[in-house]
Amino acid sequence: xxxxxxxxxxxxxxxxxxxxxxxxxxxxxxxxxxxxxxxxxxxxxxxxxxxxxxxxxxxxxxxxxxxxxxxxxxxxxxxxxxxxxxxxxxxxxxxxxxxxxxxxxxxxxxxxxxxxxxxxxxxxxxxxxxxxxxxxxxxxxxxxxxxxxxxxxxxxxxxxxxxxxxxxxxxxxxxxxxxxxxxxxxxxxxxxxxxxxxxxxxxxxxxxxxxxxxxxxxxxxxxxxxxxxxxxxxxxxxxxxxxxxxxxxxxxxxxxxxxxxxxxxxxxxxxxxxxxxxxxxxxxxxxxxxxxxxxxxxxxxxxxxxxxxxxxxxxxxxxxxxxxxxxxxxxxxxxxxxxxxxxxxxxxxxxxxxxxxxxxxxxxxxxxxxxxxxxxxxxxxxxxxxxxxxxxxxxxxxxxxxxxxxxxxxxxxxxxxxxxxxxxxxxxxxxxxxxxxxxxxxxxxxxxxxxxxxxxxxxxxxxxxxxxxxxxxxxxxxxxxxxxxxxxxxxxxxxxxxxxxxxxxxxxxxxxxxxxxxxxxxxxxxxxxxxxxxxxxxxxxxxxxxxxxxxxxxxxxxxxxxxxxxxxxxxxxxxxxxxxxxxxxxxxxxxxxxxxx
Amino acid sequence: xxxxxxxxxxxxxxxxxxxxxxxxxxxxxxxxxxxxxxxxxxxxxxxxxxxxxxxxxxxxxxxxxxxxxxxxxxxxxxxxxxxxxxxxxxxxxxxxxxxxxxxxxxxxxxxxxxxxxxxxxxxxxxxxxxxxxxxxxxxxxxxxxxxxxxxxxxxxxxxxxxxxxxxxxxxxxxxxxxxxxxxxxxxxxxxxxxxxxxxxxxxxxxxxxxxxxxxxxxxxxxxxxxxxxxxxxxxxxxxxxxxxxxxxxxxxxxxxxxxxxxxxxxxxxxxxxxxxxxxxxxxxxxxxx
Numbered sequence: 001x002x003x004x005x006x007x008x009x010x011x012x013x014x015x016x017x018x019x020x021x022x023x024x025x026x027x028x029x030x031x032x033x034x035x036x037x038x039x040x041x042x043x044x045x046x047x048x049x050x051x052x053x054x055x056x057x058x059x060x061x062x063x064x065x066x067x068x069x070x071x072x073x074x075x076x077x078x079x080x081x082x083x084x085x086x087x088x089x090x091x092x093x094x095x096x097x098x099x100x101x102x103x104x105x106x107x108x109x110x111x112x113x114x115x116x117x118x119x120x121x122x123x124x125x126x127x128x129x130x131x132x133x134x135x136x137x138x139x140x141x142x143x144x145x146x147x148x149x150x151x152x153x154x155x156x157x158x159x160x161x162x163x164x165x166x167x168x169x170x171x172x173x174x175x176x177x178x179x180x181x182x183x184x185x186x187x188x189x190x191x192x193x194x195x196x197x198x199x200x201x202x203x204x205x206x207x208x209x210x211x212x213x214x215x216x217x218x219x220x221x222x223x224x225x226x227x228x229x230x231x232x233x234x235x236x237x238x239x240x241x242x243x244x245x246x247x248x249x250x251x252x253x254x255x256x257x258x259x260x261x262x263x264x265x266x267x268x269x270x271x272x273x274x275x276x277x278x279x280x281x282x283x284x285x286x287x288x289x290x291x292x293x294x295x296x297x298x299x300x301x302x303x304x305x306x307x308x309x310x311x312x313x314x315x316x317x318x319x320x321x322x323x324x325x326x327x328x329x330x331x332x333x334x335x336x337x338x339x340x341x342x343x344x345x346x347x348x349x350x351x352x353x354x355x356x357x358x359x360x361x362x363x364x365x366x367x368x369x370x371x372x373x374x375x376x377x378x379x380x381x382x383x384x385x386x387x388x389x390x391x392x393x394x395x396x397x398x399x400x401x402x403x404x405x406x407x408x409x410x411x412x413x414x415x416x417x418x419x420x421x422x423x424x425x426x427x428x429x430x431x432x433x434x435x436x437x438x439x440x441x442x443x444x445x446x447x448x449x450x451x452x453x454x455x456x457x458x459x460x461x462x463x464x465x466x467x468x469x470x471x472x473x474x475x476x477x478x479x480x481x482x483x484x485x486x487x488x489x490x491x492x493x494x495x496x497x498x499x500x501x502x503x504x505x506x507x508x509x510x511x512x513x514x515x516x517x518x519x520x521x522x523x524x525x526x527x528x529x530x531x532x533x534x535x536x537x538x539x540x541x542x543x544x545x546x547x548x549x550x551x552x553x554x555x556x557x558x559x560x561x562x563x564x565x566x567x568x569x570x571x572x573x574x575x576x577x578x579x580x581x582x583x584x585x586x587x588x589x590x591x592x593x594x595x596x597x
Numbered sequence: 598x599x600x601x602x603x604x605x606x607x608x609x610x611x612x613x614x615x616x617x618x619x620x621x622x623x624x625x626x627x628x629x630x631x632x633x634x635x636x637x638x639x640x641x642x643x644x645x646x647x648x649x650x651x652x653x654x655x656x657x658x659x660x661x662x663x664x665x666x667x668x669x670x671x672x673x674x675x676x677x678x679x680x681x682x683x684x685x686x687x688x689x690x691x692x693x694x695x696x697x698x699x700x701x702x703x704x705x706x707x708x709x710x711x712x713x714x715x716x717x718x719x720x721x722x723x724x725x726x727x728x729x730x731x732x733x734x735x736x737x738x739x740x741x742x743x744x745x746x747x748x749x750x751x752x753x754x755x756x757x758x759x760x761x762x763x764x765x766x767x768x769x770x771x772x773x774x775x776x777x778x779x780x781x782x783x784x785x786x787x788x789x790x791x792x793x794x795x796x797x798x799x800x801x802x803x804x805x806x807x808x809x810x811x812x813x814x815x816x817x818x819x820x821x822x823x824x825x826x827x828x829x830x831x832x833x834x835x836x837x838x839x840x841x842x843x844x845x846x847x848x849x850x851x852x853x854x855x856x857x858x859x860x861x862x863x864x865x866x867x868x869x870x871x872x873x874x875x876x877x878x879x880x881x882x883x884x885x886x
Contacts, residue, residue, distance in 0.1 A: 027886070028886070193886045194886065195882055195885045195886055196885060196886070197885040201885065205878055205881055205882070208876055208878060208881070209876065209878055211874035211875075212874070213677065213869045213870075213872070213874060214673070214676055214677065214869070216669075216673070233881065234861065234862070234863065237880070237881060238862070239863075239876065240862075240863040240866060240869070240872050240874070241863065242676055242861055242863050242864075242869060244676070246669065246702070247698050247699065247701075247702035248698060250666055250669070250699075251666075251668075251669035251698075251699055251702070252669075254662065254666045254669035254670040254673060255669045255670070255672055255673035255676070256673060257662075257670060257673060258642075258660070258669065258670040258671060258672060258673020258674040258675075258676070258677070259673040259674065259676055259677040259869075260673075260677075261660060261670075261673070261674055261677075262640070262673070262674040262677030262678050262681070262870060263677055263678070263870040264676075264677035264678075264869045264870050265874070266673065266677075280663050280666075281663065281666070284662055284663050288660070288662075374879075374882045374886075375882075381874070381875075396602065396603075396605070397605055397606050397607035397656065398606075398607060399606070399656065415658075415677075415678075415870065416637065416638070416639075416640045416658040416674065416678060416681050417637065417638055417678050417680070417681060417868075417870065418637060419637045420637065421637060421658070422636050422637055422656050422657055422658055422659075423658065423659070424652045424653055424658075424659035424660060424661055425659070425660040425661070425662075426653075426659075426660070426661045427645070427661055427662055427663055428661060434653075435606075435608060435653055436650070436653055436661075
């Protein structure tokens with residue numbers, strides 16, 4: 001049982017606030033929810049949309065076709081009318097003309113008397129969104145009290161008068177709106193309380209759970225919400241995390257490395273463009289063996305590209321960032337839970353192995369909302385060979401052997417403030433005591449020491465995760481797990497069994513662990529145009545999927561599209577390469593005025 | 598208690614004989630020792646350049662990072678443990694060219710970091726190219742007919758950005774340099790010191806004698822260090838007088854602006870590095886339900 005809503009509005013009209021609010025309400029009513037925002041790179045003038053999938057079974061991704069369209073602006077009617085299901089309901093202000101618009105025969109048009117309701121309640125126009133949300137609840141038979149509770153939480157600080165006005169608008173519209181959806185969403189008895197949050201928000205909380213002490217960032221879509229969340233955790237919620245908005249991404253990277261050097265877990269966050277600026281710092285952390293975590297939320301590149309859309313195009317940028325050869329770890333979460341545990345885990349890996357770790361997300365996972373149970377387990381904090389106790393006295397003029405040659409490649413690390421640990425964190429090649437060297441033998445030994453960490457990382461790496469079973473495998477990495485899992489469910493409903501293979505540990509890759517779960521008849525779905533991970537996989541393991549399916553329109557893979565590729569493969573064999581075209585709502589949100597009707 | 602010898606390392610500095618860096622290193626060691634700083638509670642941070650090798654020649658904690666980025670690196674260290682003494686040292690190319698953005702914003706943040714610029718008017722490690730502070734008309738490897746750009750005025754830039762401590766000193770006057778360094782380290786907030794330093798290899802025109810004829814001590818001239826306008830006037834004097842007069846000493850100092858760590862509550866509970874990060878996030882999750 002699943003109901004799909006889509007809110008369409010002019011940029012600045014509040015589509016996301018409404019979407020998030022409705023999503024939260026359905027989560028509170030006991031349902032699994034996915035909320036997916038789409039918007040152009042501007043503040044006013046374009047079109048915004050927010051798709052909500054509500055289900056009694058777990059949902060991990062948006063859908064193309066909707067049951068209920070909430071057209072806050074008139075252009076939403078045009079933009080979304082072709083993605084309506086056969087018996088969909090379309091709510092819109094009765095003041096909007098539908099002249100020149102053709103809807104499918106079964107679609108129910110439900111003009112709302114928004115202006116009348118506002119007039120009757122003596123409410124300002126700004127409250128029209130409350131009216132639309134009330135109509136949405138009314139359509140699926142969810143008690144209005146859910147909306148009233150949210151209004152109380154949002155508006156009680158603005159005073160009784162404003163709160164009551166909002167409530168009155170909601171009550172009037174709830175009664176006046178009579179169109180009912182086929183599927184009714186009664187509150188689910190005994191459902192647990194669930195979190196409704198974005199990948200960015202949960203990344204922030206995961207990092208806090210993992211002992212984050214400092215976060216440094218320069219604002220950049222789609223990573224900024226981590227910065228916003230952590231600032232709120234510091235300034236409003238009283239957490240002892242220091243958040244600095246720096247002058248640029250280079251400063252953010254350096255500040256995070258500095259804090260880690262001095263013993264505080266720190267992270268720098270950005271998107272691909274900002275990470276390009278952090279590049280030189282990645283190599284510095286690698287040579288100095290200072291732990292550091294970079295959170296990178298990809299968007300559509302190269303360069304400014306399509307800044308508010310999604311793509312998995314930066315994998316090789318992560319892999320190749322900075323000159324020279326060195327180990328780094330790249331992790332890419334696929335769900336909110338993975339955002340939580342990998343954010344904490346990235347901090348552990350960085351400190352245990354004393355190297356840079358990149359936590360790679362993208363706009364789709366970072367800015368979409370999902371339901372999630374409150375994590376039961378507190379992530380473990382593992383700091384590796386970190387010395388925090390005073391050390392025995394050093395001979396006069398001598399330094400601590402910070403870069404001591406060890407078998408596992410990890411040397412004891414010590415931080416300023418601890419007695420007799422004096423040494424230099426250094427970007428130059430160095431002796432064991434950190435003094436600069438150009439000695440050929442020591443160079444060779446230090447290179448080998450740093451590379452020796454690979455063995456431990458091979459052990460640290462978890463096996464790729466397998467979901468379900470079947471003859472054919474849908475392989476994905478990072479954020480595309482959600483659409484893959486939902487495609488698996490769609491196929492299952494048609495009696496087709498498919499297996500999902502998901503990579504969240506992207507680099508380095510232990511061939512044995514991958515071969516253990518690898519099967520023939522695999523199609524690798526990537527959200528990019530050249531199959532970056534498929535190339536990396538071949539490089540590292542020699543494994544090659546029979547097919548790769550690539551999508552690079554700016555949108556994520558939709559489960560319907562994945563299911564169609566799989567069905568086609570089962571019918572007429574796996575194609576070596578599929579290039580997916582966008583299949584719904586093909587309007588350009590940046591320039592809605594081009595589509596006047 | 599640590600003495601001067603505790604800051605010594607076994608290795609000999611690899612700088613040109615007569616380079617100002619030798620004297621700057623000595624001045625810094627003396628300043629730290631005289632202020633009773635402990636080597637393990639001191640961090641000397643640098644970027645890349647001749648002078649940036651300094652952290653290797655002083656037995657404190659240190660970080661030699663990458664060109665131009667020493668300030669945010671030093672600030673990160675300071676934020677992790679604001680009880681540490683953090684000194685950033687770097688040249689004019691490092692800090693006033695590649696790192697200018699960080700310089701201006703580090704001044705604004707007013708983190709309690711001491712920034713000593715080894716200002717020799719030239720790129721030395723890369724063998725003699727023009728630098729942001731190279732005087733107009735000076736021939737270098739990249740200005741064969743003489744530099745045609747106005748030089749950057751480091752003390753004036755610091756003042757304009759709102760610095761709370763701005764000073765200059767001369768590597769040929771160890772006593773003066775040490776005194777200014779000590780005042781800078783004692784200052785709460787970002788302290789900027791421009792150190793005139795001869796480069797005996799690539800900038801022979803500006804010798805110790807050339808500087809000695811031109812520098813004069815502001816503190817012997819009744820200069821009011823609380824007067825921002827007077828400080829700005831002195832900061833521009835070298836350019837106004839075509840380098841005939843080079844004021845050194847403290848130009849400006851104020852305690853009116855909060856140091857960075859005074860703005861944010863987590864620092865009130867002591868150095869971050871000593872705090873517990875075991876957190877109860879149940880309320881944070883509750884907000885999202």
